[in-house]
Amino acid sequence: MLTGRTALRTAIVTLAAIAAGDVGAQTPAKDLFGNAPQPADLKARAIGTYARGCLSGGQPLAVDGPHWQAMRLSRNRYWGHPVLIRYLERLAKDAAEAGDWRGLLVGDLAQPRGGPMLFGHASHQIGLDADIWLTEMPKQRLSRLRRERMSTTSVLKKGTIEIDPRVWREKHARILKRAASYPEVARIFVHPAIKNQLCEWDGAGTGKARLWLRKIRPWYGHHYHFHVRLTCPSGYVGCKNQNPPPAGDGCGEALAWWLGPEPWAPPKPAAKPSKKPAKKPRPVTLAQLPKACTEVIEAPSPDGTPSRFASAESRIGPVNVPLPPRRPAN
Template sequence: MFVRDRQAITPLQLRLLILLCLFSAPLLATPWGEVKQPSAGAPEVIGGAANGCISGAETLPETGAGYVSIRRYRNRYYGHPDLLAFIQEMGRAQQRRSTQLLMLGDLSQPRGGLMSSSHRSHQNGLDVDIWFTLANSPSAARQLMDNRSDPPSMVAAGGRTVSEHWGQAQFELIAAAAQHPRVDRIFVNAAIKQELCQSADGDRSWLRKVRPWWGHDAHFHVRLACPDDSPSCELQKPVPPGDGCGADLAWWLSDEVLSGQAKKGTGKPQRPATPKMPAACRAVLTSP
């Protein structure tokens, strides 16, 4: 607490506190967000999702069959051709299921790299956020998303069950994504993973790709496997065997996590220290 013995903070103390906050707060300055266009040349993924880049990235169209890309002002709608193909296949599948549209969030910046806000990952053109809420039209999606808060959470208060906004459409959406052969893993809130574990029948092998993670209650985060044309791409360690519905999931739903005693990035699982940016990415950043 900054107030001691119930004494009011003086104007001088207030100014000092403001200065302390200004100079102690981490400011994430990154040159990658200043680049407005992809680099020339053939597409290639370099490095990992949390420490990499992409050369020759392709641009996701704002709209397509079954989808709409939102928050375009962020300039984070670039990716490897495999990612764009995955999105377009998901959109066509959504179009067959419903007249509603997928709402797509961030992919990568024009040349990937670290973003100034929102993500540590999404750096190498293989990640995309897909919102669980579906849109009735592109204009409805823009009205909902561009200048407002996120859509409703799919997780109920307390953090252990899904909310009233969850339904069959959301189940089908994430099941389709997880069964796609290019997908390496998907990050969701633990309560959503638990709901999938309880609802899935028949072939449950796709559940293995769906991993519990902090947040991710209104959208899910898809990460593709390294493409064949990118030998410098670094894939994460393989996901553990099994459907992921056992002890590991139970930890995510424990009092330790839900009470906030387990802080993001500590405890289980461990986050590795950020390695040095691949040298090839420096050339991508500065190339024409």
């Protein structure tokens, strides 16, 4: 994680480069996209792939909805493609009305213009990914400070890959099943222990009714939150879907490897340790993103700011980050 001071320094260095007319195709894309405070005022488009692309016409998720609260606002990552915003609003409402889940605590979506981030997340670049906490929204509205500091709760027993029965409730299974049930959802990433818990849940269904489980994919981490990934909106050129998950519910044998020791073993030391220090991979540059991302980073903001570089002061730190609207009942 970058500290505030490091982030500030990065912003200043980037600004200095910008002032010197030094920004170009070779600039690390994360410096440009990670410091863009507002969306590109262009038609909404998810451009590229989940882990290499950008977002135009990004929309903010409201800080407060009747059935959700957005968290960690200072990161300015509550932006998404309109289909993602609609999905979150609908999931929150449907789950609350069914009595399954009081409301969502929503973590990172994407940056205002998507793209690579200064810290965290390889994906979340095209406005179709969202992290949702495995903790129900509290009854009260959280203050901005609480939204920064409130810690997340793991559903695993500490230091194990086993579900903690003191934390896990059937409602966790129900919100995950509901989240997977919408046709626009491509995948949901959860810890393998959570997938296993869902496979064994008697509410999972049988036969075809079980196939929502196909979208629930085991992955490292993801025991404090789950990660929803939507498919590219239909008719969009330049947004690239992942291959669909393998057929079947992904339980049993398909999950066995994840539940064994192999995925969690420390990496084996190389037979002949090299004396050279490992080379750090170079950060992805603007030139390595889809071409349309250059237009996205150069486009004006909706408030008329002529370009990303015009209002330099507003680009430093979270102080002037525009807040999305509060939203009345939907």
